[in-house]
Amino acid sequence: MTISITPSTHLARIYELLIDTYGEPENKPDYDPLGGLVGTILSQHTSDINSGRAYQQLVATLPTWEEVRDAPTHEVAEAIRSGGLANIKAPRIKNTLHTLTEWQQSQGGTKSLSDYLYDELTQRSPEEGWHYLRSIPGVGPKTAACVLMFNMGLAVMPIDTHVHRVSKRLGLIGSKVNADQSHDVFARITPPEWVYPLHVNLIRHGRKICHAQRPECGRCPLYSECLFARGDQGQPI
Numbered sequence: 476m477t478i479s480i481t482p483s484t485h486l487a488r489i490y491e492l493l494i495d496t497y498g499e500p501e502n503k504p505d506y507d508p509l510g511g512l513v514g515t516i517l518s519q520h521t522s523d524i525n526s527g528r529a530y531q532q533l534v535a536t537l538p539t540w541e542e543v544r545d546a547p548t549h550e551v552a553e554a555i556r557s558g559g560l561a562n563i564k565a566p567r568i569k570n571t572l573h574t575l576t577e578w579q580q581s582q583g584g585t586k587s588l589s590d591y592l593y594d595e596l597t598q599r600s601p602e603e604g605w606h607y608l609r610s611i612p613g614v615g616p617k618t619a620a621c622v623l624m625f626n627m628g629l630a631v632m633p634i635d636t637h638v639h640r641v642s643k644r645l646g647l648i649g650s651k652v653n654a655d656q657s658h659d660v661f662a663r664i665t666p667p668e669w670v671y672p673l674h675v676n677l678i679r680h681g682r683k684i685c686h687a688q689r690p691e692c693g694r695c696p697l698y699s700e701c702l703f704a705r706g707d708q709g710q711p712i
């Protein structure tokens with residue numbers, strides 16, 4: 476069932492200004508949520524280049540997720556060394572794979588872990604899928620949303636530091652709304668087809684102009700829509 480949400484005038488103006496400034500990015504999901512989940516764990520606290528290298532090294536060393544699950548932790552850690560924090564990420568990845576294995580076994584299933592997770596997510600609404608992924612120990616709200624949006628093409632907004640900061644300054648969310656609560660706010664106010672472009676463009680804007688320290692308000696295309704620039708930060712409009 477497709478949900479229809481009519482955006483506020485404020486959000487619509489922000490959305491259009493971001494599109495005019497940064498273009499309209501297109502999502503190209505690969506429908507590989509387990510690969511995405513492992514990749515997202517590897518991407519924590521490192522660059523995309525390093526985590527991508529670690530992922531490639533992992534699948535070259537241990538080509539199936541079942542092999543990763545069953546390999547000694549030190550072998551997994553060695554394979555992902557280039558991604559940083561290998562001794563933390565290796566057990567996290569293995570625990571995730573063991574959790575999915577236990578869940579599938581409790582249902583009497585025999586699919587590959589990749590197929591199992593894909594099928595579990597396609598049986599659920601995006602919101603249910605988000606809660607399902609979050610019930611895997613060590614999987615937080617942003618990781619769950621990234622998998623659903625980037626890998627499954629679903630309208631679930633990942634709230635990273637840029638999205639959270641810029642949205643607060645613009646007044647899309649209240650100043651006291653934390654990242655976890657922001658997820659629910661965006662689910663209520665954003666038309667599903669806007670979620671991916673809005674996410675990507677808020678990050679671009681946060682990196683290029685609306686920096687955490689010294690935002691460049693003087694050259695900001697969103698100035699007319701910004702509560703922070705008016706000295707009125709805090710209340711959604």
Ligand code: SF4
Pocket residue numbers: 641644645684685686690691692693695696697698701702703704
């Ligand atoms: S006007 Fe300033 S605070 Fe507001 S979005 Fe632009 S850069 Fe950020």
